[in-house]
Amino acid sequence: MPPKLLLVEDDPLLASTLTETLSIDHQQVDCIGDGGAAETRLSREHGYDLILLDLNLPTRSGLDVLATLRAHDHVTPVLILTARAAIEDRVKGLDLGADDYLAKPFALDELEARVRALLRRRQSSQDDPLTLGSLRLDRQRQLFTLDEVSLSLPPREHRLLACLIRYAGEPVDKARLLDEAFAGESVGDNAIEVYVHRLRRRLADSDVRLRTVRGIGYLLESA
Amino acid sequence: MPPKLLLVEDDPLLASTLTETLSIDHQQVDCIGDGGAAETRLSREHGYDLILLDLNLPTRSGLDVLATLRAHDHVTPVLILTARAAIEDRVKGLDLGADDYLAKPFALDELEARVRALLRRRQSSQDDPLTLGSLRLDRQRQLFTLDEVSLSLPPREHRLLACLIRYAGEPVDKARLLDEAFAGESVGDNAIEVYVHRLRRRLADSDVRLRTVRGIGYLLESA
DNA sequence: ACGAAACTGTAAGGTTGGCGTCAGCTCAAG
DNA sequence: CTTGAGCTGACGCCAACCTTACAGTTTCGT
Structure with missing residues (x-):
């Protein structure tokens, strides 16, 4: 299971550079250039392992995004990127629950090192099993x-x-499933429906349900 | 009570790197660079929760240290660090009662993960004979x-x-079996299947089953 | 030293089970 | 009612696995 990063950065050039650099080490890097959009995404999508957050953003500042995130009990590690050398922003950021801070301009090597450091912590949480109802995954x-x-x-x-x-x-929408679970492997659209069907039979008399969300994908829930 | 580690490693650079890395997660890391000294220390000090043991050491080899340790009924988990070339040493090490091994060069992340895994088993009895159903291994x-x-x-x-x-x-996947049980020795993929078959016949009317997990390997379980 | 017995691994053919496509069906939304 | 998304059982392919046979090798007793 490769780590998944969310990059929130409005400068297209920097965004593409970072995406490219980080993709070498990490399977998936999603990128969003707008504070409000980032909030929306993060409210729906809880699967990120690390968020790289620029502070100077359109619509909602990075600090706002971070505050909202922590207010909603998100625990995803956040690494702040900002041009502002202003020290109070750094303090604010860390107070709000950021995990690290990097001032622009920075060396790509250093960014990579910090990303690795933050992701390494992820593994300790990865030691705990994931559970939903009576279903449990020992990772x-x-x-x-x-x-x-x-x-x-x-x-x-x-x-x-x-x-x-x-x-x-x-x-979770089908495209994402195709992407994350079967990355690259030629898996037809219908194949997923077949897997889902087989899984449903196995989970039939348990307290876990695999619901379909029409037009979107599937969702696992406990009764 | 925080875990306590003993690192036995003669390369000063690697030793300090490891000490630093591991100290982040674990309160105390003692380091010794000499096999004989390690034996002395371990004979007096029984409080370690995990020993990281390089095999290539001055005065006494890591294997000697391990043998002495087990001969004195020490049950402390041992994680072996060794150069990738010395493959038969790993087998010897595991036979002598090591709990895991890691080939140099290794990623720090991986070391941390294995250290955590070993420490987690800290309380589970390590010295007692291993048993599963009516099958029992006197180590x-x-x-x-x-x-x-x-x-x-x-x-x-x-x-x-x-x-x-x-x-x-x-x-346990086949690759791991090849690696741990038959390290280096030219054992074709099919050979394992033959051993498994022979073992199954021996275990036929007992409460222990040797199940195959398709695409992965094998798994021993009790009925 | 010699032969027998046990151990080891390869080859070959049979069997199984995961995989994915299809065709026909159901069902919810408009 | 129509439509398209999703459901479901069936089928064939193929790789993984099982099983047996056999030949080369080591071990061991005499």
Whole structure:
């Protein structure tokens, strides 16, 4: 499971440079150039492992975004990027719950180092199993258990379910599933429906439901 | 009580890097660069929760240190660090009672992950014989017993089963088996399947099953 | 030293199960 | 009612796995 980053940066040139650089180490980097849009995205999408946040943004400042994020109990690590050398911004940022701070201009090497450092912390939280109702994923062993009994799945179904439980409770659209669970592998659109069908049968008499959200995708929830 | 680590490593640069890295997560890291000194320290000081052991050391090799340790009934988990070339040393190390190994050069992230994993098992009994159902491995004597009667196995089958019972209940992938049980020795992919087959016959009417996890490997479980 | 027995690994053919497409169906939205 | 998205059972392909046979090698007793 590759780490997923969200880059919030309005300068297109810098954004593309960073995206390119970070993509070398990390599978997926989404980019948004607008504070309001970032808030919207983050309210719907809880799967990011790290947020790179510019402070000087259109519509909503980075500090606003961060404040909203923490107010909603998001714990995703945040690395602040800003041109303002102003020291009070840094203090404000850290007070608001940012995890690190980098002043522009910065060396790409240093950014990478800090990103790695923040992502490394992710692993400790990754030691804990993910659970939803009586379904449970031990991420070390890559092993599902349902009602305390081990549930062995074929590789594809396993990946799909792992992806769904990661975003437990929120809808995940098909394109994203294709992207994250089966990156690159030629998986037809219909194939996912078949996996879902097979998974539903396995989860039939448990307290976990795999609901379909028409026009969007699927969502895993507990009864 | 914070975990306490002993690092036995003679390269000063690597030693300081590791000490620094590990100190972030763990309160105390002691470091010793000499095999004989490490033995002395360990004979007096039984409080370590984990030992990181380089194999290539002055005065006494890491394997000697480990052997002495186990001969004195020390049960402290040991993580071996060794150059990738010395493959047969890893097997020796694991046979002598090491708990994991890591080949140099390694990523710091990976080291941290393994250290965490080993510390997590801290309380679970490490010295007692490993048992699963009516199958039991006496690690001192390297002897299996099944339903109280001793089960003598050919060397290869023994190593395979030992590796499987060590990860009892979780799937172990073929690559890992090849690596840990038969490191280096030219063992074709199909050979494992043959061993498994032979082991299954021996375990046929017991409460231990050797299940295959398609696309992954094998898993030992009790009925 | 010699032969027998046990161990080891490869080859070959049979079996299984995951995978993905299809065709026909259901069902919700407009 | 129409339409298109999603559901579902069936089918064939293929890779992974099982099983047996056999030949080369080591171990061990005599």
